[in-house]
Amino acid sequence: MTRLLIKHAQMVEQPEQLIDVLIEDEQIAAIGSSLAVSGVEVIDARGALIMPGLVDVHVHFRDPGQTDKETITTGSKAAARGGFTTVLAMPNVQPVPNTAATLHEMVIHNHEKGLVHIEQYAAVSAELTDQSINDLVGLAQTGAVAFSNDGKGVQSAATMLAAMKAAVKANRVISAHLEDNDLMGHGVVDQSVADQLQVAGIDPLAETSQLARDLVLAQATGAHYHVAHLSTKNGVELVRLAKLHGVHVTAEVTPHHLLLDTTAIHTRKDVNLKMNPPLRTPTDRAAVVAGLLDGTIDMVATDHAPHTVADKAGDMVSAAFGITGLETCFPLLYTHLVRPGIATLAQVQRWLNQAPAKAFKLSAPTTIRVGQKADLALFDLEHAHTIQADEFASKSVNTPFIGEKVYGMTVATIVDGQLVYRAD
Ligand SMILES: [Zn+2]
Known part of the structure; x- marks a missing residue:
C-alpha cells in the first residue's frame, strides 16, 4: 500500500x-x-x-509522428512539473486518430507511457481536412474525450454543422481552432504589426468570422461548442453575446494571450513570440483578461506546442508556430494575476481545475476531501x-x-x- x-x-x-x-x-x-x-x-x-491537480484541455504531445519534439513520456513529465495531473492531447499527430483502431492504440499508449492522466481528442474530420466527418459516436465509444481539428480550422459551414450534429449524438464537446484559410493566407503575426516587421499579417477576422458562424451553428444544433485559444476582443464579445442567448459555449485562453501582446515583438527574429493564433494588440489582450475575469472565458489552457531548435530556427517567416506552456502556466498566472491583486487563487483554481473538469465531464477531482x-x-x-x-x-x-x-x-x-x- x-x-x-x-x-x-x-x-x-x-x-x-x-x-x-x-x-x-x-x-x-x-x-x-x-x-x-x-x-x-x-x-x-x-x-x-495545495490544490487539486491542474487540468489542461489543450496540449500537443506530438506522439505518434513527431517524437523528436515531444513524447508521451516527456510531455507528461512536463505536465507533472507544471502541477497538471490531467491533460487533453490534441489529435494533430501522425497518424491522425480518424478511426477507432488508430485512436485505441493512442489511448493505450497514453495510458502506458503517461505519468499523468492523458485524455485523447479524436479528429473531427478525416486528416483534419473538410473531406469527410469521422464516426464521432464510434470514436467516443473508443475513448475520445472530445473532438477537434486543432491546428486547422474547419473551413466549411456544412462540415461544422454535420460535426456538431454528430458531436451531440456522441455526447462530447467539439473544440474549434478558428482559422479561415483564405483570411489567414501566409500570415505569421497579427495584422497590426505585419507592416512594421515586413511580413504577412494574420487578419483577426480569420478567427472571428468562423467564430460567429460556429456560434449560430451551435445554437441551431444544441452542441457543446468550445472555443480553443480565444485571442481577440471581438471574439470575446461574440462569446459573451452567445452565452446571453443560451448557446452552449465555453472558451479557453492561453497564458501567453493573457500576458503578452504585439508590443512584445520588436524584430522578426523574436521567433518564440510566433504562435497561432498570434499575439494580438494591447486592446485584445485587455479584452481576454477582462473576459476571463468576468466569466465569459471559462478556463485557461496552455496550447503546449513543443518544437525542436531546428523547427524554431530562422525568423518569423520560417520558424514554426507555437510555444511550450505546461511548466510555466501556474507560476505566470500566479505572478502576474494573483500577486498584483487582479485575480484570486480561487479564480485560478477554477480556471485550471474546476471549469475544465466540468466542461469536459472529466473524473478529475475538483476539491480536496x-x-x-x-x-x-x-x-x-x-x-x-x-x-x-x-x-x-x-x-x-x-x-x-x-x-x-x-x-x-x-x-x-x-x-x-x-x-x-x-x-x-
Ligand atoms: Zn490551435
Whole structure:
C-alpha cells in the first residue's frame, strides 16, 4: 500500500491554517491539523499551497509522428512539473486518430507511457481536412474525450454543422481552432504589426468570422461548442453575446494571450513570440483578461506546442508556430494575476481545475476531501524563481518566458496517490 503524508500545506479556502493530508493507496485518507502517522513517506510542504491537480484541455504531445519534439513520456513529465495531473492531447499527430483502431492504440499508449492522466481528442474530420466527418459516436465509444481539428480550422459551414450534429449524438464537446484559410493566407503575426516587421499579417477576422458562424451553428444544433485559444476582443464579445442567448459555449485562453501582446515583438527574429493564433494588440489582450475575469472565458489552457531548435530556427517567416506552456502556466498566472491583486487563487483554481473538469465531464477531482482520488499539486508561493532553459522536463524549450522571475513553482505533484514530480 502506498502511503504518503503531506505536512503543513495551505489550502486555497483557508490560507490561515496549515493542514496535513494523508494519502493511502490512491485516495485521500485523512485531513487534519497535525496528523501523526508512522512509517510513511513525508513531504514537508512548509506552507506551500495545495490544490487539486491542474487540468489542461489543450496540449500537443506530438506522439505518434513527431517524437523528436515531444513524447508521451516527456510531455507528461512536463505536465507533472507544471502541477497538471490531467491533460487533453490534441489529435494533430501522425497518424491522425480518424478511426477507432488508430485512436485505441493512442489511448493505450497514453495510458502506458503517461505519468499523468492523458485524455485523447479524436479528429473531427478525416486528416483534419473538410473531406469527410469521422464516426464521432464510434470514436467516443473508443475513448475520445472530445473532438477537434486543432491546428486547422474547419473551413466549411456544412462540415461544422454535420460535426456538431454528430458531436451531440456522441455526447462530447467539439473544440474549434478558428482559422479561415483564405483570411489567414501566409500570415505569421497579427495584422497590426505585419507592416512594421515586413511580413504577412494574420487578419483577426480569420478567427472571428468562423467564430460567429460556429456560434449560430451551435445554437441551431444544441452542441457543446468550445472555443480553443480565444485571442481577440471581438471574439470575446461574440462569446459573451452567445452565452446571453443560451448557446452552449465555453472558451479557453492561453497564458501567453493573457500576458503578452504585439508590443512584445520588436524584430522578426523574436521567433518564440510566433504562435497561432498570434499575439494580438494591447486592446485584445485587455479584452481576454477582462473576459476571463468576468466569466465569459471559462478556463485557461496552455496550447503546449513543443518544437525542436531546428523547427524554431530562422525568423518569423520560417520558424514554426507555437510555444511550450505546461511548466510555466501556474507560476505566470500566479505572478502576474494573483500577486498584483487582479485575480484570486480561487479564480485560478477554477480556471485550471474546476471549469475544465466540468466542461469536459472529466473524473478529475475538483476539491480536496477525504475519500477522493489523490490527484494533487503543491506550489511554492514564497520564493522567487528565474525560469531557465536547462530546467525543462519537456523535450523542447521554445518559450519566450526564459529569464523571467516568477513565484509559484511546483513543489510536488501526485497522481493516483503516487508522487510523480518533486522539486529538488
Ligand atoms: Zn490551435
